[in-house]
Amino acid sequence: MKRSTYLSFIGATVLLGGAATPALAATCADAQFGPAVLERFPNIRLVCSEVIEKEGQQYAVVKGDLVRTGNNAVYMKFKLADGTKSDTRKIATRPEFRVAIDGKPTSVRNLAVGQELTAYVKVSDPVIALAPAEEAPLELTPIEPAAPMVAENTAEMPHTASSLPMFAGLGALLLAFAGMLTFLRVRRES
Amino acid sequence: MNHISNRRGDDTRGFARLLRWSEATAYVVGALLCSLFAIAQADSAIGSSRALEDFAAALAPPDQSLWAAGRVRDYEKAKLAPGTPVAVLTVSSLKLEVPVFGQDDEISLNRGAGLVAGMGTPDQGGNVGIAGHRDGFFRPLKDIKIGDLIEVRTRVKVHRYRVTSIDIVDASDKRLLVDTELPSITLVTCYPFYYIGNAPQRFIVAGKYQWSSDT
Numbered sequence: 289m290k291r292s293t294y295l296s297f298i299g300a301t302v303l304l305g306g307a308a309t310p311a312l313a314a315t316c317a318d319a320q321f322g323p324a325v326l327e328r329f330p331n332i333r334l335v336c337s338e339v340i341e342k343e344g345q346q347y348a349v350v351k352g353d354l355v356r357t358g359n360n361a362v363y364m365k366f367k368l369a370d371g372t373k374s375d376t377r378k379i380a381t382r383p384e385f386r387v388a389i390d391g392k393p394t395s396v397r398n399l400a401v402g403q404e405l406t407a408y409v410k411v412s413d414p415v416i417a418l419a420p421a422e423e424a425p426l427e428l429t430p431i432e433p434a435a436p437m438v439a440e441n442t443a444e445m446p447h448t449a450s451s452l453p454m455f456a457g458l459g460a461l462l463l464a465f466a467g468m469l470t471f472l473r474v475r476r477e478s
Numbered sequence: 479m480n481h482i483s484n485r486r487g488d489d490t491r492g493f494a495r496l497l498r499w500s501e502a503t504a505y506v507v508g509a510l511l512c513s514l515f516a517i518a519q520a521d522s523a524i525g526s527s528r529a530l531e532d533f534a535a536a537l538a539p540p541d542q543s544l545w546a547a548g549r550v551r552d553y554e555k556a557k558l559a560p561g562t563p564v565a566v567l568t569v570s571s572l573k574l575e576v577p578v579f580g581q582d583d584e585i586s587l588n589r590g591a592g593l594v595a596g597m598g599t600p601d602q603g604g605n606v607g608i609a610g611h612r613d614g615f616f617r618p619l620k621d622i623k624i625g626d627l628i629e630v631r632t633r634v635k636v637h638r639y640r641v642t643s644i645d646i647v648d649a650s651d652k653r654l655l656v657d658t659e660l661p662s663i664t665l666v667t668c669y670p671f672y673y674i675g676n677a678p679q680r681f682i683v684a685g686k687y688q689w690s691s692d693t
Contacts (some may be wrong), residue, residue, distance in 0.1 A: 392541075399601070438657045441596070451520045459509070462511065466508060469501035
């Protein structure tokens with residue numbers, strides 16, 4: 289009886305341990321990133337802060353600062369362990385997609401440069417998604433090669449000279465001229 | 479003889495009439511031009527102070543978590559309506575505080591500064607261009623120094639930039655208005671600061687984003 293109890297305990301431990309293994313998420317150091325992930329995101333281990341399980345898949349959690357928004361995408365620089373920042377990465381997203389900022393759901397269109405965002409990189413496949421504000425399915429998008437966004441220059445030098453001081457000067461000259469004429473006229477008439 | 483004298487008298491009266499007409503015209507046009515300047519100055523002072531008040535009132539944005547997407551879009555469009563400041567620019571070292579409007583037209587620049595069309599915006603990133611009149615709100619820029627802090631407060635965030643360069647360029651030189659990968663700011667005004675008419679050059683202040691500026 290005592291022996292069978294002991295064996296049962298060992299069996300249960302083995303079974304539970306086996307079942308728990310996938311739940312004990314890998315660390316950033318030992319996560320088995322797919323070759324395509326490593327190819328498109330070579331410094332993924334350096335920017336990964338933890339590995340979590342979501343929807344039955346492993347995801348590396350990456351945090352970064354928003355560098356730019358627009359064209360249905362956000363551009364981020366991820367934080368490396370040594371405090372430096374990664375290359376700029378683009379994550380395509382819908383403008384209505386909501387992320388959590390200070391605990392509040394905030395649509396992507398209302399984000400501002402400098403805000404910290406969290407994204408998930410699938411360990412097995414080269415896809416990335418912004419962390420949604422609510423418990424919602426991840427909107428995965430392919431990881432694109434690091435590419436800074438620089439728009440074509442369409443700006444023209446603005447006209448920062450106002451004509452108003454010139455008007456004021458002209459007005460003052462005209463008033464002085466009129467005053468001089470009045471003076472001459474009154475002197476002549478008297 | 480009398481005929482010549484009458485003619486001289488007519489000429490003198492005609493000349494006197496012309497002088498009186500010129501005198502009256504000069505008074506009217508001079509007064510109109512001075513009034514125009516005075517009205518513009520009053521509009522500048524009142525418009526700027528009202529814009530700063532409006533912006534302060536709008537700093538507490540409504541909770542949009544339950545709003546429909548279309549309503550959020552309409553709200554965003556309304557925020558960009560002419561006459562509504564999108565930000566407030568502050569340079570503490572110069573005691574400069576000015577509302578920033580979404581466009582750089584004459585009315586906006588009379589009441590504050592304006593975002594340069596075709597350049598970035600403070601919240602969306604890129605090279606943010608802000609223009610102002612050198613004989614108005616941006617005249618204090620003549621005393622700006624490298625290393626000074628420029629603060630741009632939007633409805634979402636306070637963005638801080640450190641002045642990295644000060645340049646004087648030709649009015650047609652657009653090289654300093656190019657986009658940048660990382661957020662940056664470019665303040666533009668005319669140069670020389672004291673000049674009657676269209677100044678031939680531009681005074682450009684460039685600043686780099688300060689990442690440690692979270693509020």
